[in-house]
Amino acid sequence: MIGTYALVSVVDDDESVRESLPDLLMEFGFAARAFSSAEEFLASDCVGQTRCLILDIAMPGKTGPDLQRELKLRRQDIPIVFITAHRDETVRPRMLEQGAVECLFKPFSDTALLKALNAALPAS
Amino acid sequence: MTESGRSRNDIPFDGSTPIGAVPLESILCTEELRNRPSRLPEYENENRALVALASALADSPRTVLQTLADKVFEVLHADSAGLSLLTKDEKRFYWAAVAGAWQPHIGAEAPRNFGPCGDVLDHNIPMLFNHWERRYPYLSWAMPLADEGLLVPFYVNGKAVGTIWAVAHDKRRKFDAEDLRLLERMSRFASAAYQVVGSIENLRLEIAAREKAETAVRELANGLETQVRVRTGELERSTRDLFDTNRALETEIAERKRAEQELRRSEAFLAEGQHLSRTGSFSWRVATDEITWSEQLYRIFEFDIGVRVTLELIGRRVHPEDIPLLNDMIERARGAVSDFEYEHRLLMPDHSVKYLHLIAHGSRDRDGRQEYIGAVQDVTQRRLSEEALSKARSELAHVARVTSLGVLTASIAHEVNQPLSGIITNASTCLRMLAADPPNVDGARETAHRTIRDGNRASQVITRLRALFCKKEATAESVDLNEATREVIALSLSERQRNQIILRSEFADDLPVVAGDRVQLQQVILNLLRNASDAMSAVVDHPRLVLVKTERDEDDHVRLTVQDSGVGFDPHAADRLFEAFYTTKDHGMGIGLCVSRSIIESHHGRLWAAPNDGPGATFSFAIPSAPGGLTGVGTHRDIRTPAVTDAAENL
Numbered sequence: 001m002i003g004t005y006a007l008v009s010v011v012d013d014d015e016s017v018r019e020s021l022p023d024l025l026m027e028f029g030f031a032a033r034a035f036s037s038a039e040e041f042l043a044s045d046c047v048g049q050t051r052c053l054i055l056d057i058a059m060p061g062k063t064g065p066d067l068q069r070e071l072k073l074r075r076q077d078i079p080i081v082f083i084t085a086h087r088d089e090t091v092r093p094r095m096l097e098q099g100a101v102e103c104l105f106k107p108f109s110d111t112a113l114l115k116a117l118n119a120a121l122p123a124s
Numbered sequence: 125m126t127e128s129g130r131s132r133n134d135i136p137f138d139g140s141t142p143i144g145a146v147p148l149e150s151i152l153c154t155e156e157l158r159n160r161p162s163r164l165p166e167y168e169n170e171n172r173a174l175v176a177l178a179s180a181l182a183d184s185p186r187t188v189l190q191t192l193a194d195k196v197f198e199v200l201h202a203d204s205a206g207l208s209l210l211t212k213d214e215k216r217f218y219w220a221a222v223a224g225a226w227q228p229h230i231g232a233e234a235p236r237n238f239g240p241c242g243d244v245l246d247h248n249i250p251m252l253f254n255h256w257e258r259r260y261p262y263l264s265w266a267m268p269l270a271d272e273g274l275l276v277p278f279y280v281n282g283k284a285v286g287t288i289w290a291v292a293h294d295k296r297r298k299f300d301a302e303d304l305r306l307l308e309r310m311s312r313f314a315s316a317a318y319q320v321v322g323s324i325e326n327l328r329l330e331i332a333a334r335e336k337a338e339t340a341v342r343e344l345a346n347g348l349e350t351q352v353r354v355r356t357g358e359l360e361r362s363t364r365d366l367f368d369t370n371r372a373l374e375t376e377i378a379e380r381k382r383a384e385q386e387l388r389r390s391e392a393f394l395a396e397g398q399h400l401s402r403t404g405s406f407s408w409r410v411a412t413d414e415i416t417w418s419e420q421l422y423r424i425f426e427f428d429i430g431v432r433v434t435l436e437l438i439g440r441r442v443h444p445e446d447i448p449l450l451n452d453m454i455e456r457a458r459g460a461v462s463d464f465e466y467e468h469r470l471l472m473p474d475h476s477v478k479y480l481h482l483i484a485h486g487s488r489d490r491d492g493r494q495e496y497i498g499a500v501q502d503v504t505q506r507r508l509s510e511e512a513l514s515k516a517r518s519e520l521a522h523v524a525r526v527t528s529l530g531v532l533t534a535s536i537a538h539e540v541n542q543p544l545s546g547i548i549t550n551a552s553t554c555l556r557m558l559a560a561d562p563p564n565v566d567g568a569r570e571t572a573h574r575t576i577r578d579g580n581r582a583s584q585v586i587t588r589l590r591a592l593f594c595k596k597e598a599t600a601e602s603v604d605l606n607e608a609t610r611e612v613i614a615l616s617l618s619e620r621q622r623n624q625i626i627l628r629s630e631f632a633d634d635l636p637v638v639a640g641d642r643v644q645l646q647q648v649i650l651n652l653l654r655n656a657s658d659a660m661s662a663v664v665d666h667p668r669l670v671l672v673k674t675e676r677d678e679d680d681h682v683r684l685t686v687q688d689s690g691v692g693f694d695p696h697a698a699d700r701l702f703e704a705f706y707t708t709k710d711h712g713m714g715i716g717l718c719v720s721r722s723i724i725e726s727h728h729g730r731l732w733a734a735p736n737d738g739p740g741a742t743f744s745f746a747i748p749s750a751p752g753g754l755t756g757v758g759t760h761r762d763i764r765t766p767a768v769t770d771a772a773e774n775l
Contacts, residue, residue, distance in 0.1 A: 016546025016578050023571060024549055027556040058538075085541035106545035110552035 005031040006121055007049045011041045011067065012056040012083070017106075021054065028114055038062035042070065050078050052101075052120040054113075057084040057091065068098065079120035083108065146258045148243055153272075154252045162301040166199070170306060173199045174313060189221040192288065192314045197223035199310070200303050202290035204270075206230070207278065207314075208241045209286035217241045217286065225293060229266055238262040240275055241287045248284060250276040250304055268293040274303060276311045288314060395419065402502035406433075408484075410458055410494035424480070424502045426472060443469035443477065453482075461486040461494050467503070479507040539585040546578035600639045602750055605674055605682055606631045608642055612649045613672065616657075623657050625668040632675045636749035638682050640727045645747075648720045648731070652686040652743045655716065659690025659741065666739065681729070681746040689740040693733070701733055720745075 008030040010021045015036075022032035033050075035041040039061055053071075057064040064082055071078055082095045082103040092103040102116035173195035180191035189207050197205035204224035208217040215236055222230040236242045239260050244251050253273040257264045270291040277284040288311045292299065395418075398404060404421025408414070415433040422429045425441050435454065442450050446468040453466050463485050470478040484498030554571040557564035613627060620627055638645075653670065660668040669689045677683035693701060702721045717731075724731040729747030736742055 014542045014545070016543055016574075016581065017549070019574055020546045020549035020553060020571070020578075023567065024553040024556070027553055027560075083545075085538040085545065087537060087541070106541045107548040108545070109548065110556070 006051040007031045008052045009050040010034040010054045013059045038067035081116045160300040193221035193223040200290045203293040204291040244275045274299045408496045443471040479504045543578040543581035550575040602637045603642045627670045630673045639750035644723045651716045656688035677746045683746040685744045687742040692741045
């Protein structure tokens with residue numbers, strides 16, 4: 001059964017998030033992988049398997065939106081849930097407009113995350 | 125010709141003796157000479173006589189005439205022999221030299237034609253006379269009488285000047301041709317000799333005369349030289365004096381010219397400088413109210429140059445709102461003599477406003493009368509640009525402040541939100557693990573640990589934030605708190621103007637310096653002033669007044685107090701005011717007072733707040749004065765800046 005779990009990848013430069021989110025995702029019943037940067041994720045063998053991407057907006061190097069564009073160019077149509085510690089209300093509509101499934105402000109509740117994931121993976 | 129000829133003896137002399145008792149021919153027997161048998165020449169005697177004459181001439185030229193007489197007497201075997209010479213006036217003959225019987229008659233004189241000499245000279249030939257007393261009775265006195273007398277003319281330089289004669293008193297002696305030859309020879313020799321003597325004598329005399337003349341000239345010259353030297357010295361001295369005087373005069377003239385030029389130039393400079401800097405100068409004798417203005421000041425006030433300046437006239441131009449200021453200034457100036465400085469406005473006839481900055485230096489003259497000398501600068505342009513600049517600056521500052529606050533807030537939020545996010549996620553996971561069946565206790569424990577760690581992480585963010593503001597170790601320097609506060613007041617002027625806040629300051633004159641970090645202390649003062657301003661931004665029912673006070677505090681502390689008339693604070697919250705992120709302001713961060721307290725504490729002082737009896741609050745800090753700290757640097761002149769405190773900030 002394990003092999004059939006949908007893979008959710010987390011890309012965030014903050015260690016707290018990388019440590020805590022995968023455990024919660026597995027509690028939700030997903031397979032989870034964490035990456036500290038967009039470059040690390042792109043270099044991994046997970047890009048094609050990832051069913052949903054939880055992506056930090058502001059990161060050193062490639063930002064979240066940069067990665068989003070990169071994946072579009074590679075025709076990797078992965079649903080994206082953006083997360084950010086900057087509470088800027090203007091950011092969310094912009095992200096949604098550009099194709100994101102959801103944009104969550106840190107700290108966010110487990111239910112808000114689950115709701116976003118359900119929206120990203122309706123098939124499951 | 126000789127001195128001896130001029131001496132007289134006792135021979136009787138009668139000038140009236142008649143001439144020509146018998147004719148000349150009757151006593152002449154010259155022709156007989158050729159007929160008489162001539163004796164043989166005695167060349168040896170002749171030569172001896174000539175040698176004697178020559179040696180006399182060489183040895184003692186003065187006696188050569190007498191030697192001639194002697195030799196004639198000797199060689200001619202005469203009884204008497206002599207030499208008669210014409211006196212200078214040629215009117216008389218005198219016996220210049222005589223030898224033989226008539227020797228005693230030497231020097232005798234006779235008128236020219238009273239004897240044979242005159243006839244000999246008139247005819248210019250030798251003559252032999254026989255008893256000439258027949259013709260020349262005048263000569264009868266010369267005894268013994270002359271039996272025969274032989275005379276030849278005596279020439280000097282070709283001119284007959286006398287005769288040489290030989291006389292025989294005895295009939296037995298008769299002169300012959302040989303005698304004539306000898307006499308003529310000796311006469312020629314004598315002539316030459318005499319000429320030489322004369323020349324020598326002349327030369328001698330000439331030399332003597334010349335010597336004398338030279339001596340005289342020399343003496344004269346010496347005298348002259350001395351005189352010339354003296355006079356030259358005097359001249360040189362006076363020339364030198366003149367030169368020196370001249371030079372001194374020239375120098376003085378040049379100096380004066382230069383001084384005049386410099387004066388003119390500096391006057392021009394001053395006028396130009398006054399014009400360019402829009403600065404006029406004035407003097408004011410307080411007792412008589414005698415006021416003198418520079419031209420530029422007339423221009424500033426726009427009065428005709430030269431109009432008599434009175435306080436009343438000045439008052440007509442001063443802005444009505446600033447009249448109390450003018451009166452206050454006059455009152456103070458009339459009181460104690462001191463320097464003063466004012467800023468006030470003028471309201472010109474065209475309703476434009478000028479801003480003037482006045483600085484005056486007070487002094488007393490010998491009679492104790494007060495006088496002020498000062499400068500007035502038209503600072504309108506500067507003031508207007510300052511206002512524009514200040515407006516732009518405060519707008520910019522406001523934007524910058526808001527922006528930087530926003531950035532700061534965002535970055536703080538970001539820093540705090542990251543660990544918070546971890547905490548919440550971990551806590552959720554933990555709950556879910558515990559709720560599972562069977563519960564995942566190990567997983568729950570792991571997430572609980574991570575929760576604690578993220579909690580600590582959030583706490584560290586706050587600690588880092590505080591450290592960020594108080595990171596720098598306070599540098600210790602002597603700080604004059606009055607001066608430091610003045611600077612802050614000046615820096616924050618525009619902000620108060622914008623918020624229409626009046627600031628009054630009361631600085632203690634004898635405030636000791638403190639040891640500390642000037643910039644940090646100024647940050648605290650600025651923060652207190654801003655808080656006071658912010659606290660009064662909503663006040664409309666009473667003046668927005670800030671009082672800044674410095675004073676000595678107990679335990680060698682120096683205290684600074686900022687009192688406002690703002691909204692104040694809840695007394696129960698007094699302690700929380702200094703907590704980080706506590707704020708009563710709509711847009712406040714709650715960091716200022718927290719950081720300020722950190723700074724004051726690092727200066728070993730304390731910062732506290734107290735509500736006023738009336739509206740507003742008072743914030744104070746007290747820090748120890750520097751050990752052995754001196755009274756604040758500089759003497760604080762009694763300078764008010766009313767335009768700032770009373771006028772500008774009141775606007």
